[in-house]
Amino acid sequence: xxxxxxxxxxxxxxxxxxxxxRALVAVTMAAAVVMLAGFVQRDQGVIRARGIVLVDEKGRxxxxxxxxxxxxxxxxxxxxxxxxxxxxxxxxxPKQYMRFxxxxxxxxxxxxxxxxxxxxxxxxxxxxxxPNIGKRIGAGPGLDxxxxxxxxxxxxxxxxxxxxxxxxxxxxxxxxxEGLTLSLSDDGHVGLRIDGDSAQRIFLGTTPxxxxxxxxxxxxxxxxxxxxxxxxxxxxxxxxxx
Numbered sequence: 001x002x003x004x005x006x007x008x009x010x011x012x013x014x015x016x017x018x019x020x021x022r023a024l025v026a027v028t029m030a031a032a033v034v035m036l037a038g039f040v041q042r043d044q045g046v047i048r049a050r051g052i053v054l055v056d057e058k059g060r061x062x063x064x065x066x067x068x069x070x071x072x073x074x075x076x077x078x079x080x081x082x083x084x085x086x087x088x089x090x091x092x093x094p095k096q097y098m099r100f101x102x103x104x105x106x107x108x109x110x111x112x113x114x115x116x117x118x119x120x121x122x123x124x125x126x127x128x129x130x131p132n133i134g135k136r137i138g139a140g141p142g143l144d145x146x147x148x149x150x151x152x153x154x155x156x157x158x159x160x161x162x163x164x165x166x167x168x169x170x171x172x173x174x175x176x177x178e179g180l181t182l183s184l185s186d187d188g189h190v191g192l193r194i195d196g197d198s199a200q201r202i203f204l205g206t207t208p209x210x211x212x213x214x215x216x217x218x219x220x221x222x223x224x225x226x227x228x229x230x231x232x233x234x235x236x237x238x239x240x241x242x
Contacts, residue, residue: 049066050066050067050070051064051065051066051067051068051069051070052064052065052066052070053065053070053072056116058116060074060114060116060118061073061074061075061114061118062113062114062115062116063111063112063113063114064111064112064114065110065111065112066109067109067110068107068108068109069107069108069109069110069111069112069125072114072118074114074117074118075114075118075120076117076118076119076120076150077106077120077129077132077150078106079118080098080101082118083098083101083132084098086149086150087101087132087150088101100134101132103135104129104130104132104135105127105129105130105135105136106129106130107129108123108125108126108127108128108129109125109126109127110123110124110125110126110128111123111124111125112124112125112129115148117148119146119148119149119150120144120146120150121145121146121148122143122144122145122146123142123143123144123146124142124143125141125142126140126141127139127140127141128141128142128143128144128155128157129144131144131151131152131176132150132151132152132176133151133152133176133177136159137159137161138159138160138161138166139159139160140157140158140159140160140165141157141158142155142156142157142158142159143155143156143157144157147174151172151176152172152176153171153172154169154170154171154172155168155169155170155172156168156169156170161185164185164186164187165185165186166183166184166185166186166189167183167184167185168181168182168183168184169181169182169183170182173195173197175197177195178193178195179194179195180192180193180194180195181193181195187208188206188207188208188218189205189206189207189208190205190206190207191203191204191205191206191207192204192205193205198226199226199227199228200224200225200226201223201224201225201226202222202223202224202225203222203223203225204221204222204223205220206218206219206220207219219233219235219236219237220235220236220237221233221234221235221236221237221238222234222235
């Protein structure tokens with residue numbers, strides 16, 4: 001009889017546990033539905049949210065999606081103490097750098113990928129953040145890729161300057177300055193510019209003015225410059241017609 005009572009109690013306990021597990025699953029699913037109800041547009045089934053933050057296995061913010069992107073505790077760009085320590089200290093006048101930095105734009109509408117140290121590595125969206133060495137000359141959609149220290153190394157985008165659109169693909173040097181730029185502008189500028197580390201510059205294309213030497217005459221051809229001076233020019237105008 002004692003054995004039968006024990007078996008009965010065990011069976012009843014197992015039945016109770018199964019019921020509790022089913023109830024727990026049901027409650028969890030109901031809670032998830034309630035949470036998603038705040039984001040889902042019921043008539044179309046579209047998820048609507050102001051922002052999403054994805055974290056890695058250590059809880060660090062790694063992907064920010066939003067309009068605008070959400071804030072992240074580990075992001076270097078928005079931590080002025082870290083900015084002064086890791087970036088401003090690289091320049092001759094750190095205080096001046098921080099004064100300039102106060103006007104830089106850090107937000108965007110789109111997606112931003114951070115590395116494990118909190119540096120911006122990839123930005124895709126509308127009006128991507130300014131580089132950490134200066135403000136962009138215009139706003140517009142684009143894609144930016146930064147190195148491990150947060151300095152922009154390449155980017156592709158469309159910006160509007162003085163009411164005219166400019167499409168640019170840029171590859172930057174290790175110093176954060178432009179190294180190779182392919183651009184096309186509504187003002188008639190179409191060309192490839194190469195900037196060497198020794199103040200050497202080559203331009204190949206068509207421009208309505210503003211060549212390497214600062215002259216405002218238009219050119220279709222090749223310009224080679226050094227230290228801000230034009231040292232060679234090959235213009236289509238100088239080629240005799242056949």
